[in-house]
Amino acid sequence: MTKLYxxxxxxxxxxDVIAPADDEFLLNHNVAKGVMxxxxxxxxxxxxxxxxxxxxxxxxxxxxxxxxxxxxxGQGLFVGKTKxxxxxxxxxxxxxxxxxxxxxxxxxxxxxxxxxxxxxxxDGHRSMNTYLGASRELARSDIDEGAIxxxxxxxxxxxxWDAPEAKAAINKAMxxxxxxxxxxxxxxxxxxxxxxxxxxxxxxxxxIDVLFAxxxxxxxxxxxxxxxxxxxxxxxxxGIAALTRSEKGCVIACGREVHVLDAPAVSEVVDxxxxxxxxxxxxxxxxxxxxxxxDSARLGALAAAEVISHYGARPETSLAALxxxxxxx
Amino acid sequence: MTKLYxxxxxxxxxxDVIAPADDEFLLNHNVAKGVMxxxxxxxxxxxxxxxxxxxxxxxxxxxxxxxxxxxxxGQGLFVGKTKxxxxxxxxxxxxxxxxxxxxxxxxxxxxxxxxxxxxxxxDGHRSMNTYLGASRELARSDIDEGAIxxxxxxxxxxxxWDAPEAKAAINKAMxxxxxxxxxxxxxxxxxxxxxxxxxxxxxxxxxIDVLFAxxxxxxxxxxxxxxxxxxxxxxxxxGIAALTRSEKGCVIACGREVHVLDAPAVSEVVDxxxxxxxxxxxxxxxxxxxxxxxDSARLGALAAAEVISHYGARPETSLAALxxxxxxx
Numbered sequence: 186m187t188k189l190y191x192x193x194x195x196x197x198x199x200x201d202v203i204a205p206a207d208d209e210f211l212l213n214h215n216v217a218k219g220v221m222x223x224x225x226x227x228x229x230x231x232x233x234x235x236x237x238x239x240x241x242x243x244x245x246x247x248x249x250x251x252x253x254x255x256x257x258x259g260q261g262l263f264v265g266k267t268k269x270x271x272x273x274x275x276x277x278x279x280x281x282x283x284x285x286x287x288x289x290x291x292x293x294x295x296x297x298x299x300x301x302x303x304x305x306x307x308d309g310h311r312s313m314n315t316y317l318g319a320s321r322e323l324a325r326s327d328i329d330e331g332a333i334x335x336x337x338x339x340x341x342x343x344x345x346w347d348a349p350e351a352k353a354a355i356n357k358a359m360x361x362x363x364x365x366x367x368x369x370x371x372x373x374x375x376x377x378x379x380x381x382x383x384x385x386x387x388x389x390x391x392x393i394d395v396l397f398a399x400x401x402x403x404x405x406x407x408x409x410x411x412x413x414x415x416x417x418x419x420x421x422x423x424g425i426a427a428l429t430r431s432e433k434g435c436v437i438a439c440g441r442e443v444h445v446l447d448a449p450a451v452s453e454v455v456d457x458x459x460x461x462x463x464x465x466x467x468x469x470x471x472x473x474x475x476x477x478x479x480d481s482a483r484l485g486a487l488a489a490a491e492v493i494s495h496y497g498a499r500p501e502t503s504l505a506a507l508x509x510x511x512x513x514x
Numbered sequence: 515m516t517k518l519y520x521x522x523x524x525x526x527x528x529x530d531v532i533a534p535a536d537d538e539f540l541l542n543h544n545v546a547k548g549v550m551x552x553x554x555x556x557x558x559x560x561x562x563x564x565x566x567x568x569x570x571x572x573x574x575x576x577x578x579x580x581x582x583x584x585x586x587x588g589q590g591l592f593v594g595k596t597k598x599x600x601x602x603x604x605x606x607x608x609x610x611x612x613x614x615x616x617x618x619x620x621x622x623x624x625x626x627x628x629x630x631x632x633x634x635x636x637d638g639h640r641s642m643n644t645y646l647g648a649s650r651e652l653a654r655s656d657i658d659e660g661a662i663x664x665x666x667x668x669x670x671x672x673x674x675w676d677a678p679e680a681k682a683a684i685n686k687a688m689x690x691x692x693x694x695x696x697x698x699x700x701x702x703x704x705x706x707x708x709x710x711x712x713x714x715x716x717x718x719x720x721x722i723d724v725l726f727a728x729x730x731x732x733x734x735x736x737x738x739x740x741x742x743x744x745x746x747x748x749x750x751x752x753g754i755a756a757l758t759r760s761e762k763g764c765v766i767a768c769g770r771e772v773h774v775l776d777a778p779a780v781s782e783v784v785d786x787x788x789x790x791x792x793x794x795x796x797x798x799x800x801x802x803x804x805x806x807x808x809d810s811a812r813l814g815a816l817a818a819a820e821v822i823s824h825y826g827a828r829p830e831t832s833l834a835a836l837x838x839x840x841x842x843x
Contacts, residue, residue, distance in 0.1 A: 413773050413808055420770075433762070433776075441749075441770035444742050447762075479742055 190286065190336040191259045191473035192370075195358055196247025197320035197344050198265030198289070200272045203303040203458070203496065204239035211312055216304055221313040221375045223347055224302075229316035232302045241272070242497050243279030244301055245320075246374060247342040249459050249498045253466025253488050255284040256504040258514075259473065262286040262332055264358070266351075268319040272298035283499075289327050292319050303458060305496065311458040321348035328357045334365035337473040338395070340465070343374035346382040359392060368472075370395035372465055373402035380405055390422065395472070397465045399429045412436075416443075425472075427482065429464050429489070431457075437482050444479045449490045459498025463488035467504070476513075484513050519615065519665040520588045520802035521699075524687055525576025526649035526673050527594030527618070528628040529601045532787070532825065533568035535633045540641055545633055550642040550704045552676055553631075558645035561631045570601070571826050572608030573630055574649075575703060576671040578788050578827045582795025582817050584613040585833035587843075588802065591615040591661055593687070595680075597648040601627035612828075618656050621648050632787060634825065640787040650677035657686045663694035666802040667724070669794070672703035675711040688721060697801075699724035701794055702731035709734055719751065724801070726794045728758045741765075745772075754801075756811065758793050758818075760786075766811050773808045778819045788827025792817035796833070805842075813842050 211218050214235055224232070233239070251261035263280055267273030269291040276298060280287040291298075299320040304312045323345075333339050339362040345351050362369050371386075371393045373379050379386060379402050386406055390396070396419075400412055403426075407418040412430065416438060419426040425439040434448040467488035471481025488504050495501050508514045540547050543564055553561070562568070580590035592609055596602030598620040605627060609616040620627075628649040633641045652674075662668055668691040674680050691698050700715075700722045702708050708715060708731050715735055719725070725748075729741055732755075736747040741759065745767060748755040754768040763776040796817035800810025817833050824830050837843045 411776075413775050416772065416774055417808075436774055438772075443745065443767075443772040445745055445765055445774055446742050447740075479746075 188335055188337065189332055190262045192251070192254055192338045192340050192469050193262045193264065193333050193336045194247040194251050194340040195264050195345060195355060196245050196342040197299055197317060197348060198248060198267045198276055199245035199299040199301045199315065199320060200276050201242045201244030201301050201303050201498065202233060202236070202239045203242060203305065204236040206236065206304045206306065208306055211304060211306065216312045216314060218306070218312050219310045220377050221315055221344070224314045224316050226296070226316055226318070229300060229302060229314065232314055236302065236304070241275065242499070243276045244498050246344055246372065246462050247340060248280060249462035250340065250466045250469070251280065251285045252283055252499040253463045253504060254470055256500040257467065257470040257484070257488070257508060258505045259470045262288070262336065264289050264327060266320050266323040266327060267291045267298040268295065269293055270297050272300060273319065292322050295319060295322055305456050305458065309454040309457050309493070311456060317348050321350050323348065323351040323354045325353045325357045328354050328361065330357070330361035333358055333361040333367065336367060338368045338370050338469060340370045340469060342372050343378050343382065343386065346385060347378060368394040370397065370469065372397035372461065373406060376401040376405040393424060395425045395427065397427050397461065397468070399431070399461055403428055425478065427468050427485070429461060435464070435482055435486060437478050439478060442478060444482060446479065446482050446486065449486055451490050451494055454493050456496045457493050459492045460489040462498055463492040463500065480513055483511070484508055487511055487513065517664055517666065518661055519591045521580070521583055521667045521669050521798050522591045522593065522662050522665045523576040523580050523669040524593050524674060524684060525671040526574050526628055526646060526677060527577060527596045527605050528574035528630045528644065528649060529605050530571045530573030530630050530632050530827065531562060531565070531568045532571060532632040532634065533565040535565065535635065537635055540633060540635065545641050545643060547635070547641050548639045549706050550644055550673070553643045553645050555625070555645055555647070558629060558631060558643065561643055565631065565633070570604065571828070572605045573827050575673055575701065575791050576669060577609060578791035579669065579795045579798070580609065580614045581612055581828040582792045582833060583799055585829045586796065586799040586813065586817070586837060587834045588799045589615070591665065593618050593656060595649050595652040595656060596620045596627040597624065598622055599626050601629060602648070621651050624648060624651055634785045634787065638783040638786050638822070640785060646677050650679050652677065652680040652683045654682045654686045657683050657690065659686070659690035662687055662690040662696065665696060667697045667699050667798060669699045669798060671701050672707050672711065672715065675714060676707065697723040699726065699798065701726035701790065702735060705730040705734040722753060724754045724756065726756050726790065726797070728760070728790055732757055754807065756797050756814070758790060764793070764811055764815060766807050768807060771807060773811060775808065775811050775815065778815055780819050780823055783822050785825045786822050788821045789818040791827055792821040792829065809842055812840070813837055816840055816842065
């Protein structure tokens with residue numbers, strides 16, 4: 186079978202509405218710092234009004250990862266639901282213009298395209314308020330089993346569990362990947378998301394081949410309070426655990442192979458939004474291009490370093506060029 | 515056979531002459547920053563005169579480790595040569611008063627007791643100038659094979675290789691440990707020491723069971739420039755690699771068991787002298803008291819954190835009390 190894509194990614198199709206603000210803004214508007222909170226349409230609109238001059242940028246965790254994959258020269262298909270509205274077409278355009286395949290039919294009615302109001306504080310942390318809207322409507326009919334069977338990896342974001350209506354679509358996609366003997370990669374997305382779906386995520390561990398998690402997410406999953414306990418919890422698990430630790434670098438564990446890699450130096454951390462998404466992009470590019478685990482992690486770290494050096498969750502510099510410069514391609 | 519000691523340690527018996535000074539002093543007196551340089555008696559005296567008001571404290575890497583072991587409640591025997599002079603008896607007293615066993619007969623003639631002029635810069639780094647003197651005279655007759663056979667671990671410091679006359683004594687001690695099926699632990703001591711004796715240290719890897727190394731020393735041993743390459747180099751090696759990384763914590767690798775541990779918070783780093791020595795003390799205490807590897811490393815990190823919070827290379831607070839408080843005993 187001809188290989189269609191390196192990665193098929195399932196996620197919430199979200200447009201980010203991003204603005205800088207200080208800690209006082211977070212306190213005054215009851216925004217929880219550094220995490221993703223789900224909001225309804227009323228609260229979304231309220232926060233939007235309080236952040237005049239915010240920038241609209243197509244986002245969504247797995248969609249950002251596909252943007253990074255494309256920037257590295259990889260072939261990715263994103264699957265996620267929008268509505269046929271202004272934000273919906275801006276989301277679709279943002280992917281297609283950078284070479285990410287995106288074919289999910291937008292909903293004609295129902296809630297509007299999802300948006301995520303991101304407040305970036307001066308310390309570079311981002312606090313996210315997500316209105317899931319149309320992204321909850323992802324349905325079985327949106328899943329192209331042939332595309333999944335003809336791709337190396339199916340990548341699923343944990344945030345999707347917050348749209349329980351999408352569960353049937355996830356199940357169909359994962360079953361298609363299994364049948365075709367494709368790898369399934371999964372990202373824990375956010376520590377609070379893990380807390381909401383811990384039991385399901387733990388059960389999922391037996392279904393997946395690659396786990397992406399940052400330190401806080403992994404601690405939440407295994408209910409431990411030290412990084413080494415996370416590492417020990419992944420021992421005996423047959424998959425690849427890609428554990429990111431912000432400025433402490435990352436640890437990759439796969440059976441008896443363990444890598445401890447330092448984070449590349451970043452001259453100024455402007456906005457950590459998308460660091461995990463881009464790490465996944467680089468790592469998935471490496472895995473689907475027969476790179477060793479350590480080099481895949483280095484590609485991830487390189488992509489993450491690029492994205493935290495500016496506002497926004499998608500690369501602004503060609504990751505392929507940066508990776509070539511670093512002798513990683 | 516009754517167990518005599520937890521650890522028998524072989525090392526250079528050295529009195530530290532320690533003083534704070536700034537980087538300019540290092541430049542003006544051609545002292546290489548952050549490492550251990552060997553000096554002759556003339557240069558030792560010259561530096562001594564330039565550092566009036568320096569404090570004399572019994573030191574020596576392996577002797578410091580035995581001091582830490584004693585502070586944790588462990589039984590240690592130190593083996594190292596002094597001369598029967600003022601510094602020699604001050605060295606012996608310093609060990610005996612804290613419960614470290616020390617029975618090596620001081621030399622009646624020959625060079626004076628070894629000293630190490632340590633310049634501590636305001637950033638907490640220490641630059642060491644060692645005059646080996648009498649410590650070079652360690653002889654086969656100083657090795658008590660019975661004591662080694664009746665102890666859990668023989669611990670040997672890499673600095674001893676700088677006293678090549680002591681080689682026969684080291685060989686006798688290691689052979690005694692092997693015959694009695696005791697473990698041999700070895701510390702690389704210093705990156706420059708590794709550069710001087712790289713081939714011998716590499717050959718030694720097949721003889722030892724536990725390797726202590728900080729990141730720079732380990733990179734020098736394996737001639738690699740990234741920490742992960744060190745970790746990969748220890749894969750397949752059947753022993754325990756205890757790799758320390760200063761503020762980045764430590765990594766312990768033993769076959770398929772790998773631990774990645776963060777460094778405990780230290781409110782103020784005053785003087786890093788002895789950090790490695792004390793890490794070894796805690797780790798050896800753990801190993802000889804049936805603690806799991808991760809807890810042994812935590813004991814090491816706890817001892818190192820204590821010693822870098824003040825001047826000098828030996829603990830000033832009861833490590834047993836600190837370890838009890840941290841639930842590590």
